[in-house]
Amino acid sequence: MAEDGAVVDQDFLITRRDQYKQVFPSLEFIGWYTVAERPTARHIALHEQFTPYSSTPLLLVLQPSTVFAASADSSGQSLPLKAYEPTLEIRDRKSRSVFIEAPYSVETGEAERIAVDWTAKGGSGGTSLESHLQTQRAAVKMLHDRILLLVKYVADVVAGDATKDHATLRALSALIASLPASESTEFREEFDTEYEDVQLTAYLATLTKSANLLNDLVDKHVVLTSSRDDRPSMGVRRRGMMGRPTDFDRFH
Incomplete structure (x- = not known):
């Protein structure tokens, strides 16, 4: 123990x-x-x-x-x-x-190096899009955490729970003043345009994937139906042998 x-x-x-x-x-x-x-x-x-x-x-x-x-x-x-x-x-x-x-x-083997390379390139897609998006998400999350920390510090200063640091407060004031006004008309129009472009890109990607799946299904259906049409049926052979259609031929 x-x-x-x-x-x-x-x-x-x-x-x-x-x-x-x-x-x-x-x-x-x-x-x-x-x-x-x-x-x-x-x-x-x-x-x-x-x-x-x-x-x-x-x-x-x-x-x-x-x-x-x-x-x-x-x-x-x-x-x-x-x-x-x-x-x-x-x-x-x-x-x-x-x-x-x-x-x-x-020490790594060939299979491990292939797996690591496959993961680094974003999986089966063969691109680094997934890793790029994960990096951006981590950066945004870090920025969000830092903003929450600054907001908590200002709230504690206002409540008297933290020591007032004039240099830090001046730096925060200058940072806020340098930010663009998020409620201006130009900002909203540019934001809406970029948001619509992103949504359109996502819809086009989904549409392209669905079209590819549909094309594969159509190709498989054509191959299957053509192979059935080219194969002679048992009823045709029986008519050639017996001279008249049987019940089996009528059924088929």
Whole structure:
């Protein structure tokens, strides 16, 4: 049990390990991962619970924050993660468990590179439109969050809950004064024009896709009907053999 009471579900871990061994018998348990800024005493306590499955399990720490991602890039790594291995440190005649950073390299196969390239180009469409739109959405969301932060700061200043910073308020006033008037006639006309162009483009894309699906359906129908018309029927052969139509021929 860890110092904060965190306990690894051993039954679930054993069950999941056995399931993986059935599918991938050549793989072995080598460590575990977590999301944190750096290893702490809590991770050491949790790490000891994985030792029955590996003599020296590794700890992979995912660092999603931009600060640690930047430090990882400066140290030559391209991914915001670090690997650690446990070791004993003797200090003041006392031993304790600590983590030391372990070097690693990322190896990819041909299939993984194809999948990454396919994802980077926007999926099955073969374009980067989806990634471009996601980038724009992230930028708009960030701008929205910053605006909410500024609005909250001004509201707190008015309510007396925040310290009044004249330089910041002057900068906000200058920024607001530099923005175009959103209620002017020219702005509304230009906005409506761009909005209608975007909607028209979306409708044209949907119409083009529907037309392509309809063309494919028509082509398949033509191929199917032509193959049926070219195939001789059993009734014609029977009339040639017997000299007169039968009930089977009338039915067909």
